[in-house]
Amino acid sequence: MSIQLRALGAAVSVLALAACSPSTTETTAPAFEAPAPLSAEGDFGATLQAALIAAKPGETILLPEGTFQLTDGLSLDVDGVTLRGAGQEKTILDFAGQEGAGEGLLVTSDDVLLMDFGVRNTKGDGIKSKGADQIIYRYLTVEWTGGPDEANGAYGIYPVESKNVLVENVTVRAASDAGIYVGQSDNIIVRNSVVEYNVAGIEIENSMNADVYGNIARNNTGGILVFDLPDLPVSGGNSTRIFDNEIIENNTRNFAPAGNIVASVPSGTGVIVMANRNVHVFDNNFDNNRSAHVLIMSYSEPFTDENYNPLPRDLVLRGNTYGAGGNDPQGDLAPLAAALGGTLPAIVWDGVDRWGAGEAQALNIAVEEASDVGFMSFGLGKYPIDPAAMRPTPERPVAEAAVEPAAIVLPHVDR
């Protein structure tokens, strides 16, 4: 490893010299010799952590093929580093024997590319990046190999407090909260990924400007969630587009530990939009989600955050395909559905349009689906639920579709 680093250091020095010397002609950049992978011999966790600490900006660290048992969380705090394995099923970092740290790998620097490796069985979150702008998660697998279990870590892929986030072609299985969770971030793409057997497949929370497309969300408790929560440094989540996703058979039991917001997600939901603004759900394929394909709802707990709006606003649903579903509503939906005959239509709204002592608000929920797509509002009015005040109706709300946000453009997508 040290030889490799030294060689790389020498290469960087040569480049620096080349950059300093005046050049009279256009020359191509000096070709880097591809670095050798880290040695798989000895204490691989120590080798890898040392390489992550010693890395210089712009460096690529290559992981060898193999499964490696790690006992402590890894961390990277150097800008511009690429961490690349031999393939998401070929280089496996296994944390089953983890003794410390809140996640398998923590990235706190900018312009980092993570690709072609897998992370397994972390005690906490899988891979977290915090305050890490221009991060790329690409061709990664994060999973808990024992399947759904309350003791699994919360998030598989977990970028938070970051700007310009790209998650693509990843696979996440069995996270006890969300497989892919993007929180308190801005300018986000999550695409072409597979999330299965998690409580939430993909969750965009307290974030702005996200495109979620081309994903397969199957066999989770809930497929794709767009939430906004109170009492956090960043709230007012808005402007998310969810399109061209396969959102099917999200009927896994809810195995999230109580206390977490996703613990209230009814098993069998496709998309949930809660307390967010300007969310567009279109051209997705929903099938066999037993509670409801789309659930629109207000944040239902008491809160003190004066800047927080718990209602979903400016929502557009259009052009989605809805297969069978709503046949066996679960969780909090079960008693409400029971009062309405036991099953639910494709699209369900809690019908909450006010909170506290406030007046009812116009939420502008635009259901622009074919007329044969079922809709139901429970007409709850406000939380907590008062069964006597419930006014269920199959009438779609009067709304004018909000203007769809432009496609997300990321500056680093072609890296």
Next chain:
Amino acid sequence: MKWQAFLAALFLLAGCSAGGKGTVGPDLDVIFAADPAPVLSDYGLFSDLAGAVPAQGVLPYDLINPLFTDHAAKHRFVFVPDGKAAAYHETDVFDFPVGSVLVKTFAFAPDMRAPEDGQWRVETRLLIHKADGWVAYPYVWNEAQTEAVYTPAGKRIDIETVSPAGEALQLRYAVPNQNQCKTCHQVGKDIAPIGPKARHLDHDGQLLRWAGAGLLEGLPEGVAGEPYAFDVSKPLDARARAWLDINCAHCHKADGSASNSGLWLSATETGAAQIGIFKHPVAAGRGSGGLKQVIVPGDPDASILLYRIASTEPGVAMPELGRSVTDPDSLALIREWIAAMETP
């Protein structure tokens, strides 16, 4: 040949002593070097490293409430370059001049009921204020206790000891890696000290000693330090907040590693939801323990805060770093504090 070698060795020694600042006090060339020194003795922070005798200008200090790290004994020293001083601040860490070094040695004894008997040092951490900001360097002591070696990737060390309560402990003590240093010492994108704040240092005339030694300028009269967390003659709320401040608030603050939690535990925080009262967790995962709120006034067993400081399980235990066993005194304090909170 032998004489030649001897003369060459003499020449090298002369070269060494002429290179630094001299034999008195820390070596500023090493302190300001771009890279960490390979061994602790290179800094000249101790006139007798093995005996832990600080060099001239290096002052021992302590905090009234230390972070709990598996019952380790801690020895702290501060160095501020000659002719300079740290500037006093009422609530934040003092503003230390460039060239300052904070030294913290972690040590254990066979029986922590008598921590001075047979004590050995495990690691020494340096926080150095370089020209472009603070850096954190961990050094691990050798078996012979004669030298500590730069160990940026951290290390697990098996330690057997007896806790202050008389309980046999087998610790998998974690020397943090260099990035983990930053996890706790993070302020925004930068690294900063945690302990040297007026409220932690103001006891037994310590701030006056700092000022008298020329280390500190701008010390006002009437500084109100925090109470010792386990001095039951002091108000419970202030003691619990002091404990949370030193054990949690380095991450749980607006510009710390746990900023995204919205749970801010500095003693200066005033918002009820910010300190966790009736606050729902955001990313706790199984760290919630199936409980719904961070603090439920009057009900410690329903409070996630207590659940997490009572756990030793990675992914649940708080703090995430630096603790592998629980501290009964700390748990009792936080339990008492939550139980005594009035329910609305």
